[in-house]
Amino acid sequence: xxxxxxxxxxxxxxxxxxxxxxxxxxxxxxxxxxxxxxxxxxxxxxxxxxxxxxxxxxxxxxxxxxxxxxxxxxxxxxxxxxxxxxxxxxxxxxxxxxxxxxxxxxxxxxxxxxxxxxxxxxxxxxxxxxxxxxxxxxxxxxxxxxxxxxxxxxxxxxxxxxxxxxxxxxxxxxxxxxxxxxxxxxxxxxxxxxxxxxxxxxxxxxxxxxxxxxxxxxxxxxxxxxxxxxxxxxxxxxxxxxxxxxxxxxxxxxxxxxxxxxxxxxxxxxxxxxxxxxxxxxxxxxxx
Amino acid sequence: xxxxxxxxxxxxxxxxxxxxxxxxxxxxxxxxxxxxxxxxxxxxxxxxxxxxxxxxxxxxxxxxxxxxxxxxxxxxxxxxxxxxxxxxxxxxxxxxxxxxxxxxxxxxxxxxxxxxxxxxxxxxxxxxxxxxxxxxxxxxxxxxxxxxxxxxxxxxxxxxxxxxxxxxxxxxxxxxxxxxxxxxxxxxxxxxxxxxxxxxxxxxxxxxxxxxxxxxxxxxxxxxxxxxxxxxxxxxxxxxxxxxxxxxxxxxxxxxxxxxxxxxxxxxxxxxxx
Numbered sequence: 001x002x003x004x005x006x007x008x009x010x011x012x013x014x015x016x017x018x019x020x021x022x023x024x025x026x027x028x029x030x031x032x033x034x035x036x037x038x039x040x041x042x043x044x045x046x047x048x049x050x051x052x053x054x055x056x057x058x059x060x061x062x063x064x065x066x067x068x069x070x071x072x073x074x075x076x077x078x079x080x081x082x083x084x085x086x087x088x089x090x091x092x093x094x095x096x097x098x099x100x101x102x103x104x105x106x107x108x109x110x111x112x113x114x115x116x117x118x119x120x121x122x123x124x125x126x127x128x129x130x131x132x133x134x135x136x137x138x139x140x141x142x143x144x145x146x147x148x149x150x151x152x153x154x155x156x157x158x159x160x161x162x163x164x165x166x167x168x169x170x171x172x173x174x175x176x177x178x179x180x181x182x183x184x185x186x187x188x189x190x191x192x193x194x195x196x197x198x199x200x201x202x203x204x205x206x207x208x209x210x211x212x213x214x215x216x217x218x219x220x221x222x223x224x225x226x227x228x229x230x231x232x233x234x235x236x237x238x239x240x241x242x243x244x245x246x247x248x249x250x251x252x253x254x255x256x257x258x259x260x261x262x263x264x265x266x267x268x269x270x271x272x273x274x275x276x277x278x279x280x281x282x283x284x285x286x287x288x
Numbered sequence: 289x290x291x292x293x294x295x296x297x298x299x300x301x302x303x304x305x306x307x308x309x310x311x312x313x314x315x316x317x318x319x320x321x322x323x324x325x326x327x328x329x330x331x332x333x334x335x336x337x338x339x340x341x342x343x344x345x346x347x348x349x350x351x352x353x354x355x356x357x358x359x360x361x362x363x364x365x366x367x368x369x370x371x372x373x374x375x376x377x378x379x380x381x382x383x384x385x386x387x388x389x390x391x392x393x394x395x396x397x398x399x400x401x402x403x404x405x406x407x408x409x410x411x412x413x414x415x416x417x418x419x420x421x422x423x424x425x426x427x428x429x430x431x432x433x434x435x436x437x438x439x440x441x442x443x444x445x446x447x448x449x450x451x452x453x454x455x456x457x458x459x460x461x462x463x464x465x466x467x468x469x470x471x472x473x474x475x476x477x478x479x480x481x482x483x484x485x486x487x488x489x490x491x492x493x494x495x496x497x498x499x500x501x502x503x504x505x506x507x508x509x510x511x512x513x514x515x516x517x518x519x520x521x522x523x524x525x526x527x528x529x530x531x532x533x534x535x536x537x538x539x540x541x542x543x544x545x546x547x548x549x550x551x552x553x554x555x556x557x558x559x560x561x562x
Contacts, residue, residue, distance in 0.1 A: 013413075014413070015413050017311075017412055018299045018311040018410065020300075056457070056458075058458075059415065059455065059457065060415070062455075063455055066418045066420075066422065070419065070420040070421065073420045074420075097449075099418050099419070100416045101449050101451060102304060102452075102454070103303070104303070104304040104305065105413075105416045106412060106414055106416075107415060163422070164420075
């Protein structure tokens with residue numbers, strides 16, 4: 001199999017540029033011959049909040065979200081164009097200048113590095129492990145957060161342009177209020193909520209499912225709510241499969257219009273939502 | 289009154305921009321008379337009158353005297369429109385500080401000269417705004433205000449290559465004002481001050497495409513323009529270094545001209561997106 005050339009760079013978070021301390025938080029890779037443009041980012045920020053005084057995790061996550069959306073838009077542009085301005089996009093630094101032109105802020109691109117390989121996406125995963133994941137002690141990962149589950153679903157949502165139409169929405173009653181970070185409106189609100197069912201103990205799955213059963217009961221009949229899409233992160237441990245199925249059965253009892261979406265359905269789900277949005281004028285039909 | 293500080297310790301050079309500003313720890317020079325709002329708060333807890341400032345001076349690879357005025361007054365005026373900026377100040381570079389700092393700066397090709405410089409608070413972390421960012425509504429409104437302001441003061445220096453803005457504590461913050469007030473330069477043109485769609489600035493503005501997609505509301509900015517306290521600005525100008533006061537008065541005259549045509553200016557803002 002033929003090898004393709006690529007350049008890549010490590011993304012660093014520099015909390016105080018004058019002080020100069022930084023942590024690696026991601027990698028971006030560009031292979032112009034195959035028009036592969038990808039990034040892997042560390043969305044968990046425990047290291048950063050433990051290292052830097054005054055670190056704001058929510059702000060950090062939102063800024064990374066913007067970056068992912070921008071990169072996806074750029075990638076789509078490269079994929080759609082018959083002719084790339086190759087002379088101006090030969091390496092990852094030139095590409096990144098389109099997304100983050102300012103070099104002096106707190107997200108920075110490290111020196112440009114290069115390689116060759118058969119699979120740029122595989123190379124990206126390996127490089128991310130080398131420069132980010134391997135650089136700090138990994139606690140035994142026996143659970144995933146809702147944010148990590150969201151990152152799985154968000155990638156196809158970005159590619160299908162859905163994510164740019166999502167916004168926070170609070171559903172309130174006299175007794176209860178629930179904020180959904182990823183929602184869109186077509187008359188009434190459709191809300192997307194990542195729910196990790198990946199826990200160390202199976203009892204925690206039941207607890208999470210009953211919590212959502214309670215949430216749904218509290219907002220039952222709300223006039224603004226159309227559909228709740230629960231985006232499920234299944235447990236990694238095989239022995240939790242039975243508990244997971246029981247948890248899903250509990251979730252199916254929620255007394256509101258709802259859809260349970262599995263992780264391996266993420267691509268199809270994104271296409272379905274995008275098609276719905278185009279059909280109802282939320283997404284421009286030409287935005288494909 | 290404009291806060292005036294004295295440079296004491298050089299910490300860092302920003303290499304990314306054309307003007308290579310430096311980060312300097314400064315001490316209070318004169319107690320302010322409390323006319324201006326307090327800075328956004330980068331005071332060192334261990335020393336109540338000590339500030340970290342990003343400083344630009346009339347030195348090699350840095351600003352012209354006109355540029356220093358624009359950097360300071362452009363920042364002050366932006367804050368009058370409710371735009372979030374790092375708080376501005378005058379910074380005095382004394383001989384002994386300059387001598388020491390220049391030893392450290394020799395490899396950067398920067399040579400400071402004693403005298404007056406202009407600074408703004410150093411407020412990390414600033415997170416970048418991607419051109420395709422889906423800003424929250426309040427951030428979008430801040431971007432609209434910055435766009436309108438840049439057209440008002442004829443600032444061409446906020447574009448895709450040099451955004452000169454960032455996200456700071458969930459707000460859109462603008463910085464770098466040294467190219468504001470292009471009308472101070474003797475450029476021959478036929479467009480009126482309020483005909484901002486014809487000044488050639490809007491097309492390349494960093495926020496133009498982002499704003500165009502989301503139907504901006506210009507009313508809040510126009511309302512601020514109508515309510516702007518020109519007298520307050522004149523007091524500030526009276527406290528500027530002598531040679532800057534004439535430029536300050538020209539800027540006030542420019543603002544008053546446009547304020548007299550606020551409706552047309554509003555239409556021009558909309559036209560600038562076409």
